[in-house]
Amino acid sequence: xxxxFTNRNGKNPAIPQWKAYEALSFSRKxxxxxxxxxxxxxVFDTETTGLNYQQDRILSIGAVSVINxxxxxxxxxxxxxxxDFAPAPESIPIHGILPQxxxxxxxxxxxxxxxxxxxxxSILVGHHVGFDLAITNVALQRHGCGKLRNQNLDTKMLALxxxxxxxxxxxxxxxxxxxxxxxxxxxxxxDRHTASGDAYLTALLLLKLLYRLKLREVHTLGALLGS
Amino acid sequence: MANTISQRVYDFLKDFPPFSLLEKEVLERVSERVIVRYxxxxxxxxxxxxxxKPFIYIVREGAVHLLRTEEEDRILxxxxxxxxxxxxxxxxxxxxxxxxxxxxxxxxxxxIGIEGFEKVLNENPKVSFYLATNFAAGVRNRFSSENKGRxxxxxxxxxxxxxxxxxxxSMETSRTPVTCSPGTRVxxxxxxxxxxxxxxxxVVNDAGHPLGILTDRDxxxxxxxxxxxxxxxxxxxxxxxxxxxxxxxxxADVQIIMVKHRxxxxxxxxxxxxxxxxxxxxxxxxxxxxxxxxxxxxxxxIRKGKQPAELKQIREKAETxxxxxxxxxxxxxxxxxxMSEINDAIICQAIxxxxxxxxxxxxxxxxxxxxxxxxxxxxxxxxxLRTDQDNALVFADVPKSKEEATRSWFLQFAQSVTRMxxxxxxxxxxxxxxxxxxxxxxxxxxxxxxxxxxxxxxxxNSILYSTIFFDFRCIFGDENMPKAxxxxxxxxxxxxxxxxxxxxxxxxxxxxxLSFFRNFVVERSGEHKDEFDxxxxxxxxxxxxxxxxxxxxxxxxxxNTFRRFEKMAELEPQNADIYISAANAYEILMRYRxxxxxxxxxxxxxxxxxxxxxxxxxxxxxxxxxxxxxxxxLNLRFQLSVLR
Numbered sequence: 064x065x066x067x068f069t070n071r072n073g074k075n076p077a078i079p080q081w082k083a084y085e086a087l088s089f090s091r092k093x094x095x096x097x098x099x100x101x102x103x104x105x106v107f108d109t110e111t112t113g114l115n116y117q118q119d120r121i122l123s124i125g126a127v128s129v130i131n132x133x134x135x136x137x138x139x140x141x142x143x144x145x146x147d148f149a150p151a152p153e154s155i156p157i158h159g160i161l162p163q164x165x166x167x168x169x170x171x172x173x174x175x176x177x178x179x180x181x182x183x184x185s186i187l188v189g190h191h192v193g194f195d196l197a198i199t200n201v202a203l204q205r206h207g208c209g210k211l212r213n214q215n216l217d218t219k220m221l222a223l224x225x226x227x228x229x230x231x232x233x234x235x236x237x238x239x240x241x242x243x244x245x246x247x248x249x250x251x252x253x254d255r256h257t258a259s260g261d262a263y264l265t266a267l268l269l270l271k272l273l274y275r276l277k278l279r280e281v282h283t284l285g286a287l288l289g290s
Numbered sequence: 291m292a293n294t295i296s297q298r299v300y301d302f303l304k305d306f307p308p309f310s311l312l313e314k315e316v317l318e319r320v321s322e323r324v325i326v327r328y329x330x331x332x333x334x335x336x337x338x339x340x341x342x343k344p345f346i347y348i349v350r351e352g353a354v355h356l357l358r359t360e361e362e363d364r365i366l367x368x369x370x371x372x373x374x375x376x377x378x379x380x381x382x383x384x385x386x387x388x389x390x391x392x393x394x395x396x397x398x399x400x401x402i403g404i405e406g407f408e409k410v411l412n413e414n415p416k417v418s419f420y421l422a423t424n425f426a427a428g429v430r431n432r433f434s435s436e437n438k439g440r441x442x443x444x445x446x447x448x449x450x451x452x453x454x455x456x457x458x459x460s461m462e463t464s465r466t467p468v469t470c471s472p473g474t475r476v477x478x479x480x481x482x483x484x485x486x487x488x489x490x491x492x493v494v495n496d497a498g499h500p501l502g503i504l505t506d507r508d509x510x511x512x513x514x515x516x517x518x519x520x521x522x523x524x525x526x527x528x529x530x531x532x533x534x535x536x537x538x539x540x541x542a543d544v545q546i547i548m549v550k551h552r553x554x555x556x557x558x559x560x561x562x563x564x565x566x567x568x569x570x571x572x573x574x575x576x577x578x579x580x581x582x583x584x585x586x587x588x589x590x591x592i593r594k595g596k597q598p599a600e601l602k603q604i605r606e607k608a609e610t611x612x613x614x615x616x617x618x619x620x621x622x623x624x625x626x627x628x629m630s631e632i633n634d635a636i637i638c639q640a641i642x643x644x645x646x647x648x649x650x651x652x653x654x655x656x657x658x659x660x661x662x663x664x665x666x667x668x669x670x671x672x673x674x675l676r677t678d679q680d681n682a683l684v685f686a687d688v689p690k691s692k693e694e695a696t697r698s699w700f701l702q703f704a705q706s707v708t709r710m711x712x713x714x715x716x717x718x719x720x721x722x723x724x725x726x727x728x729x730x731x732x733x734x735x736x737x738x739x740x741x742x743x744x745x746x747x748x749x750x751n752s753i754l755y756s757t758i759f760f761d762f763r764c765i766f767g768d769e770n771m772p773k774a775x776x777x778x779x780x781x782x783x784x785x786x787x788x789x790x791x792x793x794x795x796x797x798x799x800x801x802x803x804l805s806f807f808r809n810f811v812v813e814r815s816g817e818h819k820d821e822f823d824x825x826x827x828x829x830x831x832x833x834x835x836x837x838x839x840x841x842x843x844x845x846x847x848x849x850n851t852f853r854r855f856e857k858m859a860e861l862e863p864q865n866a867d868i869y870i871s872a873a874n875a876y877e878i879l880m881r882y883r884x885x886x887x888x889x890x891x892x893x894x895x896x897x898x899x900x901x902x903x904x905x906x907x908x909x910x911x912x913x914x915x916x917x918x919x920x921x922x923x924l925n926l927r928f929q930l931s932v933l934r
Contacts, residue, residue, distance in 0.1 A: 125294070132327060132328045132329070133327045133401075134326040134327075137322060139293055139295060141293050251351070254298060259293065259294035259295055267398070270328035274396070
């Protein structure tokens, strides 16, 4: 394993897939007119050692892709990572990742590489996606890479938009947790607090939200991301 | 399995045929290739006439309609909900779809690629067989008479060793019967009985056919008391006629017969008729030996009970019995007979104790003849669990001068009885449909006037009352008054036929729940929000329909809903299919409600649809088809579209 301290400046990325990823075009202009049905969304979630994206580490990444209302289970992403330190015992009950699972996993560089391949130029989606993007970006930079360049979509913001609360100045944050939204949109939560389970649930939520936006004439990626 | 999500898909699929028939590894591979598809309302999944797609589908959540388009019309052929498989045409034949599949609400389906599945089929003949039989046949065939009165229980529930199939076992009569001729003197008959160590001897003619039976009890009553001498011929006081049963009779039947006739010995003959040779004797004692807890013992205990608390305990024992019967899938007609006998006995005992109490308080005995009537489900002999009391009282007409005092005695009396029943665990009726209410404690002529009023001026209230009161049944006391009341109702209905149209209109107020998961089926608000009301949505439509049909046919004396349908099937052979399937559906619903009630320790009326497993749901859903058929029959017969 190469020493990541020397790679920090991004001069010599330790993830071979980075090059191909960097070469992709993320032109917003080009994507603007694309119909939502023809768009590939990658809905992802990370389980981490904590909530500090600067210091904490990724324990697992789960992702599914959504194209035209469909999730193909033969093409999903699920990786558990080997980290230098074991998860804090108190976080085990929440995400259920035991030290053994982590030992059986892949290295961070390996995982991130595979993830870049999986994501490509798709739209990245998550619930509170900002955190997942931030911790992933820190990890990428640790291996000498840059930040993710994909356009992204937060299902929480999307739900606020669907329910018209954006225009009012306040709302109860508790009503927009993944659990609360699942309840409201009649999704049966299962495998909560596993990266894959949450990603899958978020993907279903995305589909329901997209349908509601479609009823309000949101048909293209531009209309979806632009506002 | 590699992936968490596929694992969940696997967990879901493994409960539903045909996937439940696949081997674990095979199904795991199938699950990994599933495509989860979100379908919006009105979205078409495939169209009639389209060439088949390389998928079969199963509904994960939501509902899909299968429609056939004929000329301009779209006809609903089936509705698929959670766990239903559809669009399997590509698996069976390379032919275009014969139906259109359209989501009716937001729906999640799993699309399962058939690529590779054909191989699965070839390797799993069970699966091909399942698909061939289930999808070649129409939906209606799933509800066959083979499943009469049966419901699918969880496997764990069935194999519980506490529930042995005792009641439906065949009785073994191994002992050779002890017999004597009619001319035998009592002394020698008694010697024969002693020598053989039996408690009874069958008196037979030369051909060995039973003429009567002599039991220890007969000897005690007739000889020990000195009424007859020891040299009397047994034929003088033997019990006769003797009730005969065939050799292969089940314990359940033996019980019914003993309870019904209040006898303790049955004679087994070769054909089950008195004109064939005796094979053996079944005594109540034999039954007791075979099983511990039994209705006859409970009835005996009830008749000895002095305190409501005692009766309550016995009624709780009866519930254990009920549970056992339900798990053994004993026929509902047997179960309801037994449970009604037990309920009736408790009510009778409460009545007797109240009579004694009133005398003790110095109010004296009943001033005139009366009859205690059970209403509603108790009247229909359909009350398996303790629900609300519904009762009424009719007393004989008395001269005007005595009316006041008579009424006040009966009201006091009814209050005592209903209070006592409440202590036993039969809750007070929230609508106060009880004999303690002055409106429902009336003389015979007052009841007739009341019934006439309801029938002649049908309005919302009188129709509602009719649906409760017209199912009355005499539980205690004079039997002629209730009969006269029934006849009165039939006579009035004949005169005022429009009444039946109103009653029928009321019966159609609750359309059948075509599918469980449509939101309109579950209660939308109130205490039972999101629960399914099996009584209102499924049972009442059938009960109401049966009542109207027998009223129109002029049949009285049959109160039980499924027996009413069976009677109708007899009277109208052209509609027999509909009636029989309605009777079956009703039995299943009763069984289901009782099971839910026992499980949740309540009346079983409400439950959450998602607590049911697939088979239970399928079966309940199949019960709904007869409801809609019966309702269209009513609609046609009473031409309700005109009224509505």
